[in-house]
Amino acid sequence: MADDETPSEHRRGMGTSRLEAFSDGVFAIAITLLVLEIGVPAGSSDDLLGAVADQWPSYLAYLISFSTIGAVWLAHSAITDYLYRANLTLQRLNLLLLLVVAFLPFPTRLVAEYIREGDAERVATTIYGLNLFLVSVLVSVVWRYAVHAKLLRPDADSEEIQVLTRRLTPGLAGYVVLIVLGLFAPTLAVLGYLLIAVYLIVPAWSLRAHRP
Amino acid sequence: MADDETPSEHRRGMGTSRLEAFSDGVFAIAITLLVLEIGVPAGSSDDLLGAVADQWPSYLAYLISFSTIGAVWLAHSAITDYLYRANLTLQRLNLLLLLVVAFLPFPTRLVAEYIREGDAERVATTIYGLNLFLVSVLVSVVWRYAVHAKLLRPDADSEEIQVLTRRLTPGLAGYVVLIVLGLFAPTLAVLGYLLIAVYLIVPAWSLRAHRP
Amino acid sequence: MADDETPSEHRRGMGTSRLEAFSDGVFAIAITLLVLEIGVPAGSSDDLLGAVADQWPSYLAYLISFSTIGAVWLAHSAITDYLYRANLTLQRLNLLLLLVVAFLPFPTRLVAEYIREGDAERVATTIYGLNLFLVSVLVSVVWRYAVHAKLLRPDADSEEIQVLTRRLTPGLAGYVVLIVLGLFAPTLAVLGYLLIAVYLIVPAWSLRAHRP
Amino acid sequence: MADDETPSEHRRGMGTSRLEAFSDGVFAIAITLLVLEIGVPAGSSDDLLGAVADQWPSYLAYLISFSTIGAVWLAHSAITDYLYRANLTLQRLNLLLLLVVAFLPFPTRLVAEYIREGDAERVATTIYGLNLFLVSVLVSVVWRYAVHAKLLRPDADSEEIQVLTRRLTPGLAGYVVLIVLGLFAPTLAVLGYLLIAVYLIVPAWSLRAHRP
Numbered sequence: 001m002a003d004d005e006t007p008s009e010h011r012r013g014m015g016t017s018r019l020e021a022f023s024d025g026v027f028a029i030a031i032t033l034l035v036l037e038i039g040v041p042a043g044s045s046d047d048l049l050g051a052v053a054d055q056w057p058s059y060l061a062y063l064i065s066f067s068t069i070g071a072v073w074l075a076h077s078a079i080t081d082y083l084y085r086a087n088l089t090l091q092r093l094n095l096l097l098l099l100v101v102a103f104l105p106f107p108t109r110l111v112a113e114y115i116r117e118g119d120a121e122r123v124a125t126t127i128y129g130l131n132l133f134l135v136s137v138l139v140s141v142v143w144r145y146a147v148h149a150k151l152l153r154p155d156a157d158s159e160e161i162q163v164l165t166r167r168l169t170p171g172l173a174g175y176v177v178l179i180v181l182g183l184f185a186p187t188l189a190v191l192g193y194l195l196i197a198v199y200l201i202v203p204a205w206s207l208r209a210h211r212p
Numbered sequence: 213m214a215d216d217e218t219p220s221e222h223r224r225g226m227g228t229s230r231l232e233a234f235s236d237g238v239f240a241i242a243i244t245l246l247v248l249e250i251g252v253p254a255g256s257s258d259d260l261l262g263a264v265a266d267q268w269p270s271y272l273a274y275l276i277s278f279s280t281i282g283a284v285w286l287a288h289s290a291i292t293d294y295l296y297r298a299n300l301t302l303q304r305l306n307l308l309l310l311l312v313v314a315f316l317p318f319p320t321r322l323v324a325e326y327i328r329e330g331d332a333e334r335v336a337t338t339i340y341g342l343n344l345f346l347v348s349v350l351v352s353v354v355w356r357y358a359v360h361a362k363l364l365r366p367d368a369d370s371e372e373i374q375v376l377t378r379r380l381t382p383g384l385a386g387y388v389v390l391i392v393l394g395l396f397a398p399t400l401a402v403l404g405y406l407l408i409a410v411y412l413i414v415p416a417w418s419l420r421a422h423r424p
Numbered sequence: 425m426a427d428d429e430t431p432s433e434h435r436r437g438m439g440t441s442r443l444e445a446f447s448d449g450v451f452a453i454a455i456t457l458l459v460l461e462i463g464v465p466a467g468s469s470d471d472l473l474g475a476v477a478d479q480w481p482s483y484l485a486y487l488i489s490f491s492t493i494g495a496v497w498l499a500h501s502a503i504t505d506y507l508y509r510a511n512l513t514l515q516r517l518n519l520l521l522l523l524v525v526a527f528l529p530f531p532t533r534l535v536a537e538y539i540r541e542g543d544a545e546r547v548a549t550t551i552y553g554l555n556l557f558l559v560s561v562l563v564s565v566v567w568r569y570a571v572h573a574k575l576l577r578p579d580a581d582s583e584e585i586q587v588l589t590r591r592l593t594p595g596l597a598g599y600v601v602l603i604v605l606g607l608f609a610p611t612l613a614v615l616g617y618l619l620i621a622v623y624l625i626v627p628a629w630s631l632r633a634h635r636p
Numbered sequence: 637m638a639d640d641e642t643p644s645e646h647r648r649g650m651g652t653s654r655l656e657a658f659s660d661g662v663f664a665i666a667i668t669l670l671v672l673e674i675g676v677p678a679g680s681s682d683d684l685l686g687a688v689a690d691q692w693p694s695y696l697a698y699l700i701s702f703s704t705i706g707a708v709w710l711a712h713s714a715i716t717d718y719l720y721r722a723n724l725t726l727q728r729l730n731l732l733l734l735l736v737v738a739f740l741p742f743p744t745r746l747v748a749e750y751i752r753e754g755d756a757e758r759v760a761t762t763i764y765g766l767n768l769f770l771v772s773v774l775v776s777v778v779w780r781y782a783v784h785a786k787l788l789r790p791d792a793d794s795e796e797i798q799v800l801t802r803r804l805t806p807g808l809a810g811y812v813v814l815i816v817l818g819l820f821a822p823t824l825a826v827l828g829y830l831l832i833a834v835y836l837i838v839p840a841w842s843l844r845a846h847r848p
């Protein structure tokens with residue numbers, strides 16, 4: 001009995017503890033690096049308040065990207081909560097997810113720099129939306145693979161599993177709509193990304209639904 | 213009995229271990245990125261000592277921001293020490309806290325660059341103070357929500373809880389006073405932020421109070 | 425009996441938990457910093473799409489370095505999975521490994537900047553290959569030392585140990601071939617590094633071999 | 637009995653797990669940020685090999701700082717291995733240690749930039765040495781405080797404690813000698829810092845002494 005438990009305990013911790021620690025590290029760095037992109041032009045001492053106010057696209061981009069990475073981290077935490085063990089395929093799918101998460105600071109910078117600049121804004125917004133979309137797709141893929149490969153805890157409630165599967169899906173459709181919208185009205189699309197982010201991060205909606 | 217304990221053990225670890233790891237990551241990065249802002253102008257080889265000395269506002273800003281983030285991390289550790297489990301609302305409030313902590317390097321840079329530059333100093337100091345204030349408010353909010361939503365360990369001493377609630381409050385008043393003071397005497401306000409930071413980080417005061 | 429277990433439990437956790445946490449931190453930061461190198465020249469608003477497309481060497485370098493660091497992290501996880509305890513020599517060999525992993529962003533930048541620039545490309549590619557080679561050598565050294573110094577779990581299957589030893593070796597030969605190739609055809613060598621990286625990270629190959 | 641153990645278990649984990657995670661994060665970031673300082677001047681494509689070779693002071697500084705931070709991390713790991721619990725004073729002393737560790741990239745950059753530049757080299761080397769010295773002092777202070785405040789594991793061998801106390805001391809004297817030497821022969825002092833770093837990180841010396 002005791003022998004039965006030790007190896008299973010071991011197998012449980014095998015992949016997931018370092019997978020969690022490494023992923024937490026990448027999420028934490030990607031989310032914190034975003035602030036490095038924000039700055040006022042050198043020599044703004046004559047009108048610093050104006051110069052700071054002029055950086056609003058940077059704050060907006062910071063807010064959207066921070067909220068999005070935060071929401072993805074929340075989803076990732078929910079996934080690893082159900083995870084009993086990892087295999088090599090899951091580890092690699094997770095690396096692909098981290099690849100696109102760690103890439104996000106680049107299109108964030110593009111949006112912050114080229115918003116309200118006509119065609120350039122369209123390009124920046126589309127790249128940004130595609131990156132957000134890929135992040136969402138890969139979160140879903142990681143989760144569905146874990147379900148499919150039976151890597152979840154044996155005691156995981158199948159209804160809870162379906163709830164999480166549903167919760168990870170609608171974001172995808174939202175991003176597709178906003179990417180297409182962004183080709184015609186890029187500023188609207190940016191506001192859409194902000195709405196998704198605010199919806200994901202502001203606790204108001206969850207107050208009713210998630211009260212223990 | 214054993215069945216009773218396993219799920220509660222699980223629920224305990226559910227949110228808090230990754231919440232702690234992710235928060236530690238963001239705090240550690242925010243606190244370490246601050247040094248990237250420090251540097252002497254290129255080609256200071258004629259008088260490097262003078263050039264290094266001229267960077268004193270950068271060292272001051274580094275010291276204040278490092279101490280403040282360090283103190284917030286200490287408060288955050290104290291909170292998670294009492295935390296039995298997390299829910300989605302707590303996770304999101306915690307993300308809001310990390311959002312403003314990760315933002316701090318930007319106003320830190322503003323203070324380092326525009327101190328002693330008249331109106332610009334006033335603007336930089338006010339933004340810096342507002343950021344510090346928001347950080348303090350959100351630490352308090354996270355703690356009060358955890359108390360209110362009954363997320364604390366059942367064995368947490370109610371007197372200890374009140375002590376921690378009190379300890380997290382006075383900083384708020386101090387920051388409000390210094391933000392207002394900063395509109396008239398920004399350099400004084402910066403020294404005030406330094407005093408709060410030194411008070412929070414120098415061990416002298418705690419030697420008596422916290423001896424085990 | 426209980427006394428026997430507590431010290432061994434302690435010795436187990438002694439070195440490895442912080443070794444894992446610190447290594448995860450360095451891997452996560454090295455892999456995330458790579459995106460800081462990517463950016464379009466200032467004032468590309470006239471043709472942002474073209475400017476973004478022109479950065480393809482940066483994306484290629486990002487992809488190769490991310491995949492390589494990701495694969496090294498996977499190998500490192502596999503090693504620490506078998507590790508029962510650490511000693512000072514293992515800690516120092518691990519630091520040497522982290523030294524060359526943390527260095528990788530520099531040659532990555534060189535390749536991204538000087539690809540397709542004649543002799544400069546040759547130099548950049550060779551330095552990049554040497555760095556990748558050193559990383560692979562040190563992963564092997566850390567593993568072989570752990571086997572040799574009997575730091576592995578007593579229950580580790582000796583066949584599994586041999587499989588891991590073999591899996592860590594072929595990369596070395598591949599890098600030697602590509603470094604030599606890079607002296608004559610640097611672009612081909614870069615594609616070779618990409619192939620190794622894709623082979624290491626894309627899950628397709630592992631689907632059959634690693635199904636639990 | 638069980639009641640006795642649970643609170644002590646709790647007290648054990650109280651401070652140290654997050655103290656370790658946060659410190660690991662700061663060490664990992666400080667050690668990895670060092671590579672950001674390395675780069676060749678823009679447009680070195682005519683003679684990239686020469687430009688890369690010209691950066692030798694950067695590699696030297698990277699090597700010394702990486703090794704020093706690595707060695708401090710090793711000492712810090714040894715300390716927390718003996719640590720049974722933390723108190724607020726230890727947490728704050730640890731924050732002071734992290735403050736000076738996280739500062740190291742700045743003087744590292746100074747040395748890399750101003751080596752072989754006469755007086756500027758003297759200034760850069762002295763600041764660098766002072767920073768290394770402060771790091772060593774604070775590692776010692778953290779350890780001695782932990783011993784003095786009886787925060788170590790009850791089963792810690794008093795002889796082992798004395799060995800660690802001795803091992804943490806000689807570095808201090810070495811740094812004082814090199815700081816003074818650096819006022820007259822800065823290049824020699826830099827080589828001295830390299831020797832200390834190599835001595836601390838190369839496994840050769842430890843092979844005999846630390847065989848399990």
